[in-house]
Amino acid sequence: MPLPLYYNWRNLLRRRLSTALTFAVVAVVVMVLAVLLSFASGIRASLAATGSPRNLLVLKPGATAEGTSILWPEEVARLAQVPHAEVDSSGRPLASPELCVQTSIPRRTPDRAIANVAVRGVDDLAFEVHPEVRIMEGRSFAQGAMEIIVGRAAQERYHDTSVGDELQLGRLGNRLFKVVGVFEASGGALESEIWAPRTILSDAYTRRFVSSVAVRLTDSSHSREAVDYVKGPTVQLEAKTEPDYYKDLSRTTREIVALTTVLVAIMAIGAVFAVANTMFAAVDGRRREIAMLRTIGFSRGAIMAAFLVESVLICGSACLVGLGVSLLLSDSRQDFLSEATWTVLAYELRISPAILAAALGTSVLVGVAGALVPAVKGARTRIIEALRKA
Amino acid sequence: MLRLAYLYRNLTRNPLRSVLTCCAVALPILIYVLSTAVISGIDGFLENSARQLRLAVMHKSSIINPIPIGYRAKIESLDPSHSRLLSVCGMRWLGGTVENDPRLLSTLAVQADTFPATFPDMQLTPEEIAAWNRDRQAIIVGSATASQFGWKTGDRIAIVPSVPPYSPMEFHVISTAPKGHDPVTLFCRLDYSQEALRKYQADVKAPTEGWVADAWVSFFFVKCAGKDDLDYFRQEIDKLFDRTPDETKTQDEKSFMNEFINQQFDLPRNLTILAIVTIFVAVMAAANTMSMNVRDRINEVAVLRSIGFSSSVIFWLVQFEGLVLCGLGGLVGAAGPYIAFNHTPMKDYQVPLIQALIVRPAVCLEALLVAAAIGILAAAWPSLTASRLTVVSALRNLE
Numbered sequence: 001m002p003l004p005l006y007y008n009w010r011n012l013l014r015r016r017l018s019t020a021l022t023f024a025v026v027a028v029v030v031m032v033l034a035v036l037l038s039f040a041s042g043i044r045a046s047l048a049a050t051g052s053p054r055n056l057l058v059l060k061p062g063a064t065a066e067g068t069s070i071l072w073p074e075e076v077a078r079l080a081q082v083p084h085a086e087v088d089s090s091g092r093p094l095a096s097p098e099l100c101v102q103t104s105i106p107r108r109t110p111d112r113a114i115a116n117v118a119v120r121g122v123d124d125l126a127f128e129v130h131p132e133v134r135i136m137e138g139r140s141f142a143q144g145a146m147e148i149i150v151g152r153a154a155q156e157r158y159h160d161t162s163v164g165d166e167l168q169l170g171r172l173g174n175r176l177f178k179v180v181g182v183f184e185a186s187g188g189a190l191e192s193e194i195w196a197p198r199t200i201l202s203d204a205y206t207r208r209f210v211s212s213v214a215v216r217l218t219d220s221s222h223s224r225e226a227v228d229y230v231k232g233p234t235v236q237l238e239a240k241t242e243p244d245y246y247k248d249l250s251r252t253t254r255e256i257v258a259l260t261t262v263l264v265a266i267m268a269i270g271a272v273f274a275v276a277n278t279m280f281a282a283v284d285g286r287r288r289e290i291a292m293l294r295t296i297g298f299s300r301g302a303i304m305a306a307f308l309v310e311s312v313l314i315c316g317s318a319c320l321v322g323l324g325v326s327l328l329l330s331d332s333r334q335d336f337l338s339e340a341t342w343t344v345l346a347y348e349l350r351i352s353p354a355i356l357a358a359a360l361g362t363s364v365l366v367g368v369a370g371a372l373v374p375a376v377k378g379a380r381t382r383i384i385e386a387l388r389k390a
Numbered sequence: 391m392l393r394l395a396y397l398y399r400n401l402t403r404n405p406l407r408s409v410l411t412c413c414a415v416a417l418p419i420l421i422y423v424l425s426t427a428v429i430s431g432i433d434g435f436l437e438n439s440a441r442q443l444r445l446a447v448m449h450k451s452s453i454i455n456p457i458p459i460g461y462r463a464k465i466e467s468l469d470p471s472h473s474r475l476l477s478v479c480g481m482r483w484l485g486g487t488v489e490n491d492p493r494l495l496s497t498l499a500v501q502a503d504t505f506p507a508t509f510p511d512m513q514l515t516p517e518e519i520a521a522w523n524r525d526r527q528a529i530i531v532g533s534a535t536a537s538q539f540g541w542k543t544g545d546r547i548a549i550v551p552s553v554p555p556y557s558p559m560e561f562h563v564i565s566t567a568p569k570g571h572d573p574v575t576l577f578c579r580l581d582y583s584q585e586a587l588r589k590y591q592a593d594v595k596a597p598t599e600g601w602v603a604d605a606w607v608s609f610f611f612v613k614c615a616g617k618d619d620l621d622y623f624r625q626e627i628d629k630l631f632d633r634t635p636d637e638t639k640t641q642d643e644k645s646f647m648n649e650f651i652n653q654q655f656d657l658p659r660n661l662t663i664l665a666i667v668t669i670f671v672a673v674m675a676a677a678n679t680m681s682m683n684v685r686d687r688i689n690e691v692a693v694l695r696s697i698g699f700s701s702s703v704i705f706w707l708v709q710f711e712g713l714v715l716c717g718l719g720g721l722v723g724a725a726g727p728y729i730a731f732n733h734t735p736m737k738d739y740q741v742p743l744i745q746a747l748i749v750r751p752a753v754c755l756e757a758l759l760v761a762a763a764i765g766i767l768a769a770a771w772p773s774l775t776a777s778r779l780t781v782v783s784a785l786r787n788l789e
Contacts, residue, residue: 017678017681018678021677022678025674025675025678061556062550062551062552062557063553063556064485064494064552065552067454068485070554101452101454103451103452104453113652113653114649115653116653168451169451171451171455172635173637251492251494256657260664263421263664266417266420267417267418267668269417270416270417270672271671273414274414274674274678276410277407277678278682280410281407281682281686284686337653342453344653
């Protein structure tokens, strides 16, 4: 027969200070864990939403990002016959030449810190190659006009990027572009960008070349063949599927996340020690009580279960509080500077069900790991000796 | 002496509890040491930047826009005697990778004649400077990057630049700048890289545009003689190029570097928060132990008081117990990473952003002090309770 739950509850309340301190330790650890995981998953979600496996990104061999790649018109022309490229209604292959530059815009934070924002010059074709890009406010730019559209994440974070605002772009920073629309791209990295008509941008930055060409394939299963063709003797350029490219962009980011995860793991182990300490004290303080419980018929298993339940009760409730605090931070938008492109990519902190499960799992694990040895010790109490001490 | 013996007995009376508490303090201290080491690595780099009295001149509209190489002569003309404005060094960013290796390098092609004078903090030896001046393929590889790639002075290495000409270039490692403050940057000679660039231009028959032409650099570094000169030339340089096609933005080197570092997750700030939070955890874990210790011994304390020990002795006994307990934990937590990152293969571990994690004795010492503070803080309430004990009521509870 198990011990009633309120026995655990009353025990916790008896050692209030000890319970409260252990509770606080676990709550803080869970909070840090949840915030950290939401960073990592926010970045992952943003990059996962970017780029379709059906899209091929063609760069200059040797270039590490779109921003440092130069494709001359004749190199772009070599891409006219990529195998399995999707064609539009007029029979043109869906290969979108794009020019990537960047500009410095102050953030909307009080300190107006500067952010390097990517500006992409595209033809109308780009909207067919990137179908996830949809105008959500205003309209798209007109080719040939000094107009731009701004990604949702960029619009939220940077000054002078709302519809109707004017932004100075160009190599000399002397061309006024008018913001005519805001677009979304299913939460992906493109939402951190500003898009402009390619020919106008090319002129403003005196760049008579493009950075990359995005080719849409009929099916993602053909990407291997198409990549080989682009790398081969006919074209001699570098190609990656878009998901691969964006995965490479966040290499440092993933390293930082891995590093902080190690730190939180160390913290969790520290919490195990704190919990174990408390539970040992609880067992020691209750030797006679345990002996009594054994004599009136409770089994060893029941005693062990009682201590485990007690520990999990502390850790579980601490977990809820920790998660509650971390939820306050949820849904806020952050950004980071990719070391490959030197432009900022925004992502959203979000406490997902997976993170809830991870936090809950960690706290239960901490509770069980911390209470296991004390519980076994408690269950093995020699009845006669413990009672005799009375 | 008696008190020390009593203290020792108290600590070993419940060895398991003492060990667990030590561990619960040691791990947060470990985190504290690691995050402080990262922060101090970044700080040390920035402080060196500030000390060097250098200005960074870049294009006003964006760092990726190049500026004309001829600006160097114009900047130098601001102080023809070179007594206040010591030297000007133009640079072009090459980035780069080693073929079939995904790791990104940070290579800068610099004007060879003024580089040693502008960057005395590289601390090159006269022989290295001679080699730098003699060999156009010379490259200086930061110490951390050198050890990660296994490069030594005298090696021949090939780097593929991330910008035109995009084709592998061969370099001769002349130094790994062991005393330099920047362990990750590679410096090669601009004249050599521009030559490769001119060949590329001829091959692709590109129009001479800013981005590919050899007459442009990414930025200039300007070495000044004093703090006043730094402020003076910061304004004068921008004024000089005001209303020209390529306006400049001049800042001191620290602000220039800071702009990049702060955009990378605000790492210094966030790691500070993490360190503070872990210390908070350690305080609570230790406070828990101390309060349990005192509660278990409440009768004993009452007896001590009744046989004549003053309340201040009781107070200090508990305080000291907390101090020793946390001090031991702190010692383990601080010595662990110190040994691991200075005397084991882990010292070559690559940390993002600062690359090489250097755990300095000062950081460990600081962590020890923090551990002591944790001990004092954790024992504060229990020691007060113990010393303020009402003897009679405590003795009454004696079983």
